[in-house]
Amino acid sequence: xxxxxxxxxxxxxxxxxxxxxxxxxxxxDLTRSxxxxxxxxxxxxxxxxxxxxxxxxxxxxxxxxxxxxxxVCGIGAELNVHHVAALALDLSGRVVAEHRLGxxxxxxxxxxxxxxxxxxxxxxxxxxxxxxxxxxxxxxGVAGLIDRPREVLTVAPNLRWRDxxxxxxxxxxxxxxxxxxxxxxxxxxxxxxALPGDPNRxxxxxxxxxxxxxxxxxxxxxLLRGHQGYAGEFGHMIVDPRGRRCGCGRVGCWETVSGLxxxxxxxxxxxxxxxxxxxxxxxxxxxxNRRADLGDTRTIAAxxxxxxxxxxxxxxLTNALNPSAIVLSGYFAEIxxxxxxxxxxxxxxxxxxxxxxxxxxEFSTLGFTAAVRGGATVALDAVFDDPTxxxxxxxxxxxxxxx
Amino acid sequence: xxxxxxxxxxxxxxxxxxxxxxxxxxxxDLTRSxxxxxxxxxxxxxxxxxxxxxxxxxxxxxxxxxxxxxxVCGIGAELNVHHVAALALDLSGRVVAEHRLGxxxxxxxxxxxxxxxxxxxxxxxxxxxxxxxxxxxxxxGVAGLIDRPREVLTVAPNLRWRDxxxxxxxxxxxxxxxxxxxxxxxxxxxxxxALPGDPNRxxxxxxxxxxxxxxxxxxxxxLLRGHQGYAGEFGHMIVDPRGRRCGCGRVGCWETVSGLxxxxxxxxxxxxxxxxxxxxxxxxxxxxNRRADLGDTRTIAAxxxxxxxxxxxxxxLTNALNPSAIVLSGYFAEIxxxxxxxxxxxxxxxxxxxxxxxxxxEFSTLGFTAAVRGGATVALDAVFDDPTxxxxxxxxxxxxxxx
Numbered sequence: 001x002x003x004x005x006x007x008x009x010x011x012x013x014x015x016x017x018x019x020x021x022x023x024x025x026x027x028x029d030l031t032r033s034x035x036x037x038x039x040x041x042x043x044x045x046x047x048x049x050x051x052x053x054x055x056x057x058x059x060x061x062x063x064x065x066x067x068x069x070x071x072v073c074g075i076g077a078e079l080n081v082h083h084v085a086a087l088a089l090d091l092s093g094r095v096v097a098e099h100r101l102g103x104x105x106x107x108x109x110x111x112x113x114x115x116x117x118x119x120x121x122x123x124x125x126x127x128x129x130x131x132x133x134x135x136x137x138x139x140x141g142v143a144g145l146i147d148r149p150r151e152v153l154t155v156a157p158n159l160r161w162r163d164x165x166x167x168x169x170x171x172x173x174x175x176x177x178x179x180x181x182x183x184x185x186x187x188x189x190x191x192x193x194a195l196p197g198d199p200n201r202x203x204x205x206x207x208x209x210x211x212x213x214x215x216x217x218x219x220x221x222x223l224l225r226g227h228q229g230y231a232g233e234f235g236h237m238i239v240d241p242r243g244r245r246c247g248c249g250r251v252g253c254w255e256t257v258s259g260l261x262x263x264x265x266x267x268x269x270x271x272x273x274x275x276x277x278x279x280x281x282x283x284x285x286x287x288x289n290r291r292a293d294l295g296d297t298r299t300i301a302a303x304x305x306x307x308x309x310x311x312x313x314x315x316x317l318t319n320a321l322n323p324s325a326i327v328l329s330g331y332f333a334e335i336x337x338x339x340x341x342x343x344x345x346x347x348x349x350x351x352x353x354x355x356x357x358x359x360x361x362e363f364s365t366l367g368f369t370a371a372v373r374g375g376a377t378v379a380l381d382a383v384f385d386d387p388t389x390x391x392x393x394x395x396x397x398x399x400x401x402x403x
Numbered sequence: 404x405x406x407x408x409x410x411x412x413x414x415x416x417x418x419x420x421x422x423x424x425x426x427x428x429x430x431x432d433l434t435r436s437x438x439x440x441x442x443x444x445x446x447x448x449x450x451x452x453x454x455x456x457x458x459x460x461x462x463x464x465x466x467x468x469x470x471x472x473x474x475v476c477g478i479g480a481e482l483n484v485h486h487v488a489a490l491a492l493d494l495s496g497r498v499v500a501e502h503r504l505g506x507x508x509x510x511x512x513x514x515x516x517x518x519x520x521x522x523x524x525x526x527x528x529x530x531x532x533x534x535x536x537x538x539x540x541x542x543x544g545v546a547g548l549i550d551r552p553r554e555v556l557t558v559a560p561n562l563r564w565r566d567x568x569x570x571x572x573x574x575x576x577x578x579x580x581x582x583x584x585x586x587x588x589x590x591x592x593x594x595x596x597a598l599p600g601d602p603n604r605x606x607x608x609x610x611x612x613x614x615x616x617x618x619x620x621x622x623x624x625x626l627l628r629g630h631q632g633y634a635g636e637f638g639h640m641i642v643d644p645r646g647r648r649c650g651c652g653r654v655g656c657w658e659t660v661s662g663l664x665x666x667x668x669x670x671x672x673x674x675x676x677x678x679x680x681x682x683x684x685x686x687x688x689x690x691x692n693r694r695a696d697l698g699d700t701r702t703i704a705a706x707x708x709x710x711x712x713x714x715x716x717x718x719x720l721t722n723a724l725n726p727s728a729i730v731l732s733g734y735f736a737e738i739x740x741x742x743x744x745x746x747x748x749x750x751x752x753x754x755x756x757x758x759x760x761x762x763x764x765e766f767s768t769l770g771f772t773a774a775v776r777g778g779a780t781v782a783l784d785a786v787f788d789d790p791t792x793x794x795x796x797x798x799x800x801x802x803x804x805x806x
Contacts, residue, residue, distance in 0.1 A: 145756050154757050203630055224622050226725025227606055230756040237719040248755055316640040322629025352651055353548050353633040354557050
């Protein structure tokens, strides 16, 4: 019960901003002395502090309380086909450190890729310590299916990995005093969009497209992981049974018609630079945007056709889930403004509820950092769920800092 | 905070059964005096009582506490194309009263249908009073799309209703002292399957088939309603774009290939008795089961073909949601044993996660009472969420009882 009350206060400060103990007592239906005691305990744990005078307001500056961003950090990391990345967020949501490294996972061994990822996580943790903080947990997003109870990557068609105990491997390599968990990267990209305190972003469907298409479902501000953690594999809904063979071996999966490859195949001949994997994806997508802006008919037709398929699959999912918004992330976000009319047309046509059930189409503004941000958010959730978890880890980290 | 603690105790007794105050204190991390005070308050509200000696156990019979089933009831009601129905559950989950009436909604006016439904709800409430209890809330499931914020039935292709303010109409007709809410019937059928306290039934997907196909998603034991309450319209995912026109006007909706009409069309010629809407659906389905048991090739082929489509749509939804179970309800439950092989084959083939992500195929045992049971469960949720809501209504009901 104690940790539940501490959690309530900490989340309230996150979602509604700095406020006085008296205001916290009113907001949360606590006595003033109970609110003060909870704030004192959170302060001892290094999780809240007196807010700056400019935000204290109304005659008694310095009596407001806010999240203490200086010490506790969560790390999010990502293991993808073409890159590994890591990012640290402090409790107040500020980016403390960020690293990213291009790789070619299909050309390297599992061990080499894991070592590179561990190197980035270590470097990020070092940055956190250098800034006077400590890492409370790390959550690693992987481009594949994660069996959550066993913490095993079971299938990763694009990495070409199978049955790798990524959780145990990372923990053994890191030997870290903080908790390490793994998660599907689409799920992490989804949770990054569910901005705390924004009522329009608590029930959303996030569709993340690169070569593969995945994503996640956020319901009531929480990730819907499913029974074994496999929810969000939207890319493998079969929408075109007479169509192309998918990387997973099936025919007509949604990603065969809505993924990056479908767009590039339709938009350009094989020798065209926009299909050259040696060039950066950002630059190739910028070139397609430029062509569409100039009215190039082939590019526009390709965006229209792929956009229609994006809308057809989105309509299926909207019939099932009626989210407040579909947030398109990954490559969709980069080139989405040219796809929007086709997507919205199919959404209106394919959803039974009037006006597509009020579901809006939005584009992510997080770029390719969505998964690592989501990972750091999940890592920090451990603290928001039970603020007392930091007590032990803080002592460990402070001792470790003296090594 | 007080009502949250009362709620915690009441739910604990529902989910884990009768127990002593001392055990409650241990289970819920309360002091003994706090647990006793909460139990006393719940007892004053008429929600808990001393448990019978046979369950008290271990030397101190009579000290155990259990839910008091005698007084507080929730009513679930259903408004469907071919019937209206109502059922009352007491707090302990016992059926107190049940009524059902065949209608033909397409041949009657909206007013006539609503009047018949109101008559059934009144009769059910009378039964509750006659048994010495009172109704705390009623939840009505309707075979159509419900705009929850406005409480309006916006579209009901099979009822052929459009933009009917069912919530306000029912409240005006009933003039009842208890709360009345409306909900999609598929959602209610879903919540009826999420048995309190059963860990295997907290994250499920319920697919409810009659002529239309709908259902609901239960995540963490709670109904996922979506942004405006339109979640669960599985029947209108377009799975066969070159196929048949649907009642909703689109082409190839899942219900055109998995609904009751698709099965009957494939299984029998137009003049066959199994297609006679004047006969009871139970009897017609029993006849199809009999033919399949006898090895009739046409019947078996029809069940196989429709079962494959049920499996194809189930696989799409499983890729998105990874439920612990897909519970097939409505006509699927009556005839599902002959469909199971085809359903499971498509589920294994169409789900990316190994072994279909651990998702089991199950059949509802609730028959056509699923929606009314779910409605009564939702009505009682008001009490489990905040036990103090009964204080006023109880006084009203007792006064009303003396009219």
